[in-house]
Amino acid sequence: MLEIWGRNPLQGKVEISGAKNSALVLMAGSLLCPEDCRLSNVPDLVDIRRMIQILTALGAKISKTGNTLDINVREINPTQAPYDLVSQLRASFFAIGALLARFGVVRIPLPGGCAIGARPVELHVKGLQAMGAKVFIDSGIVHAHVQGNKSRLQGAKIYLDYPSVGATETLIMAATLAEGETIIENAAQEPEIVDLANFCCAMGAKIRGAGTNQVIISGVESLHSVDYPVISDRIEAGTFLVAGAITHSEISVCSVVPEHLVPVIAKLEAIGCQVVAESNNCLKLIPGELKATDIETLPYPGFPTDMQAQFMALLSVSEGHSLITETVFENRLRHVAELQRMGANIRVKGNHAMIQGVPALSGAPVMATDLRASAALVLAGLAAQGKTIVRGLHHLDRGYENLEAKLRGLGAKIQRINQKI
Ligand code: UD1
Numbered sequence: 001m002l003e004i005w006g007r008n009p010l011q012g013k014v015e016i017s018g019a020k021n022s023a024l025v026l027m028a029g030s031l032l033c034p035e036d037c038r039l040s041n042v043p044d045l046v047d048i049r050r051m052i053q054i055l056t057a058l059g060a061k062i063s064k065t066g067n068t069l070d071i072n073v074r075e076i077n078p079t080q081a082p083y084d085l086v087s088q089l090r091a092s093f094f095a096i097g098a099l100l101a102r103f104g105v106v107r108i109p110l111p112g113g114c115a116i117g118a119r120p121v122e123l124h125v126k127g128l129q130a131m132g133a134k135v136f137i138d139s140g141i142v143h144a145h146v147q148g149n150k151s152r153l154q155g156a157k158i159y160l161d162y163p164s165v166g167a168t169e170t171l172i173m174a175a176t177l178a179e180g181e182t183i184i185e186n187a188a189q190e191p192e193i194v195d196l197a198n199f200c201c202a203m204g205a206k207i208r209g210a211g212t213n214q215v216i217i218s219g220v221e222s223l224h225s226v227d228y229p230v231i232s233d234r235i236e237a238g239t240f241l242v243a244g245a246i247t248h249s250e251i252s253v254c255s256v257v258p259e260h261l262v263p264v265i266a267k268l269e270a271i272g273c274q275v276v277a278e279s280n281n282c283l284k285l286i287p288g289e290l291k292a293t294d295i296e297t298l299p300y301p302g303f304p305t306d307m308q309a310q311f312m313a314l315l316s317v318s319e320g321h322s323l324i325t326e327t328v329f330e331n332r333l334r335h336v337a338e339l340q341r342m343g344a345n346i347r348v349k350g351n352h353a354m355i356q357g358v359p360a361l362s363g364a365p366v367m368a369t370d371l372r373a374s375a376a377l378v379l380a381g382l383a384a385q386g387k388t389i390v391r392g393l394h395h396l397d398r399g400y401e402n403l404e405a406k407l408r409g410l411g412a413k414i415q416r417i418n419q420k421i
Contacts (some may be wrong), residue, residue, distance in 0.1 A: 010249035018231060019236075020045055023230045024051050027196065028094050028226070030098075037073070041067055066213055106145075116273045129166060131171075132148075132150060153175070163188040189299070189300050234255055239307070252284045268285070270293040323355065341365075344380070374390065
């Protein structure tokens with residue numbers, strides 16, 4: 001558990017790690033190519049270690065040196081992804097596209113991940129079917145193979161009913177080695193999609209339009225080795241900017257891509273803070289009087305659902321009445337009860353949270369319910385009077401590299417009482 005003594009001002013500079021969601025998908029993407037692949041700026045997280053285990057179970061040989069992974073996927077069995085690991089990590093399911101494209105066959109358990117909603121995979125499956133795959137689900141396992149006498153997936157025109165991040169990634173990976181051209185309409189536009197496309201292009205894939213709602217992939221026969229750095233984590237960066245805001249502290253958040261943070265910065269400014277560029281990859285948070293604002297989560301470039309919980313902590317101590325509407329996941333307000341325990345005044349109706357700002361939160365024992373909720377409770381603890389104890393750290397360790405050490409570096413009084421997983 002984490003013990004946090006609140007109301008300590010922060011100061012100084014923090015370096016943001018590589019993006020978890022990007023690194024996980026690039027690791028899946030490495031399966032596309034039999035040649036060696038080196039990924040740098042990979043954060044050291046429980047989710048990354050799980051993905052290493054999953055790729056290893058498929059036959060990959062991976063060596064990790066600091067934040068660099070050397071991945072050799074020459075000998076792979078695409079049908080032996082282990083249920084107990086895949087069920088804990090939704091992103092590992094996204095390997096279905098790469099495995100099917102390279103081997104023409106795949107067997108992979110249905111995914112798991114944070115308990116923030118049903119999170120089905122029908123958009124992934126429909127897209128693969130449009131590319132000529134035969135897919136059936138039996139006893140929780142998805143079986144897919146390329147149909148008929150074709151040896152490769154076939155390029156297709158695919159319209160996604162919803163701009164799903166994972167489905168867009170699965171289909172981009174599948175299409176890189178397909179025969180002919182694939183057009184994904186209503187594609188997700190998140191920076192992690194662009195990172196995946198850049199990574200695949202660096203291996204020789206032909207992809208246009210990543211970062212817009214139409215991605216066009218011209219299939220190639222094979223890909224080659226690559227040495228590629230993962231982009232920085234916009235959600236970790238956003239979390240630290242909120243840490244500055246909620247503690248009324250001027251801090252610098254570095255190794256970031258400011259364009260990826262536009263919706264987060266806009267809301268911090270609406271709340272009364274300023275965010276200024278110190279250099280092309282450093283942002284300074286200048287605190288201000290916190291006031292209420294409304295937030296609706298949306299696919300990128302809308303406000304990220306992965307920052308919703310952290311902003312709820314901030315709005316809990318912002319003067320006035322705020323409304324948060326969660327539109328991406330149906331069950332992502334479970335942190336409300338824990339924030340209420342700390343004195344927040346929040347009412348929930350459906351996917352709306354109505355927040356009446358209070359002058360101060362009070363420290364309390366709280367339980368993390370999912371990854372981003374755990375970050376929200378840490379932020380609330382930094383702002384609260386007295387001591388907060390956050391339990392359920394297995395969630396936090398899935399997605400934040402050295403959060404407490406980085407916060408301590410900024411002057412926070414925070415310590416972990418038990419051992420990391
Ligand atoms: C990714 C991120 C996650 C982030 C989310 C939204 C990774 C590893 N995770 O998750 O941190 O919160 O994007 O930005 O990158 N859906 C369907 N059918 C499908 C696929 C998705 O109904 O086949 C629904 C989901 O249930 C959810 C919504 O679409 O309600 C968004 O999901 P999606 O964009 O796919 O998120 P993930 O890729 O799972």
